[in-house]
Amino acid sequence: MPIKIPDSLPATAILESENIFVMTEYRAMHQDIRPLNVLILNLMPTKIVTETQILRKLSNTPVQIEVELLRTASYQSQHTDEDHLASFYTTFDQIKEKNFDGMIITGAPVENLEFDQVEYWPELCEIMAWSRTHVHSTLHICWGAQAGLYFHHGIEKRSLPQKLFGVYEHRVLKPNSPLFRGFDDVFYAPHSRYTEVWEEDVRKAPGLELVAVSADAGVYAVKTEDSRQFFVMGHPEYDPDTLAKEYWRDVDKGLDIAVPANYFPGDAPTKVPVVRWRSAGQLLYTNWLNYYVYQTTPYDLKDL
Template identity: 90%
Template sequence: MPIKIPDSLPATAVLESENIFVMTEYRAMHQDIRPLSVLILNLMPTKIVTETQILRKLSNTPLQIKVELLRTASYQSQHTDEDHLSSFYTTFDQVREQNFDGLIITGAPVENLEFDQVEYWPELCEIMTWSRTHVHSTLHICWGAQAGLYFHHGIQKRTLPQKLFGVYEHRVLKPSSPLFRGFDDVFYAPHSRYTEVWEQDIRSTPDLELIAASSEAGVYAAKTEDSRQFFVLGHPEYDPDTLAREYWRDVDKGLEIAVPAHYFPGDDPTRVPVVRWRSAGQLLYTNWLNYYVYQTTPYDLKQL
């Protein structure tokens, strides 16, 4: 089934070229069904790239999903055209009275800053507080996961000796979790970050469950016992060339950067990367939508 997004959003043409079913406003209005209402708080500087990646993952499901894009009002993006933002994004003041089936909070390249040094931190705290009463289930990604774990549960992020950068092997620690239904015993996911959260901090927090981890990359996924909050420390939505673009960007800037681990064949950055995370990334988003949003959200969102 389709995702319901504006016809003129740049992601629309990309997704349609990949044979992904994107529904028009007219067709959606004439279906006797309530679509899931999903809000995406996009904190990444490359907003068009990130919105396309996430919309691609949300699309492969038998559910109709109405997506709304949210940006911070307290920080002006320097990398996305204002016309795009004003055309396709809303601000928190415009949605604070609404309820949503799901919320996705993306990562952001600010993990070397303390949380309270991030310019939009107060606004993000307000949104995360609001999500407790206005959103059925929230999926936090990468830095968004670290921010959520700190804000909701007091778990500190820890600075790594060097950037965690590459594609890593993970294991499901709770095979009965519907989030990992259909996963292989070992799966792969990209990471690109300078900080982490510690496994013992997750395990010592009564309301949290650690559900997937990596011997190299550490904590991958945790959730609250009531399944209202999910925290994924990697980037299951990344495109095949995302890590390569990050690598060559830093090389061109003359920055010290290691070749992404387990990504280029033979660790040779001139070769085409082998994608090993696409199916697991797709399944994670699909399972979150199906088992933790669609099957448990009230039909009337005012009941949240």
């Protein structure tokens, strides 16, 4: 089923060229159904890339989705045109009286900073606190997952000896979990981060369930017992060339960066990367939206 987004959003043309069903606002207004209202808090500097990646995953879902894009007001993006932000993004003050079926909080390249050193940390804390009462289910990604686990559950992030960078094998700990319905016994996901959370800290925290791990990448997916919060440490939405672009960007800067693990054939960065995570990434977003948002959200969002 379609996602409903503004006709002029750059992602619209990209998704339509990929034969993904994007619904016009006019057509959506004349359907006698209630769309799911999903809020995306985009903390990434390359906002257009990230919004397109996530919208691509949300497009293959069972119901119509109305997406609203949110940015922080306390930090001005340096990598996205202000006209784009003004046209397509809202701020927390503009939506804090509204309720949403689902929310996605993206990662951000700030994991080497302490949480309280991040310029927009107070605003993010306010948004995460608000989500407890105004959002039916929230999906936190990468640094967003570490921030959410720390804010909601007091779990510290831990520095890694070196950057975790590549595509890694994972296994599901709860095969009967609807989040992993349709997954293979072993699945792959990209990671790009300098920090992690420890499995022992997650297991000790009341009300949390550890649902997927990796022998190489550690904790992958955590959820609350009431399924209102999900925390995913990797980037299941990444494009085929995202890690390659990051690698060559750092090479061009003269940084000491390793070739992403299990990504380029023969670890040769001149070769086209092998995509091993696309189907699992799509399933994760689809299953979250279907089983934990669409199937359980109240028809009237005032009942949250």
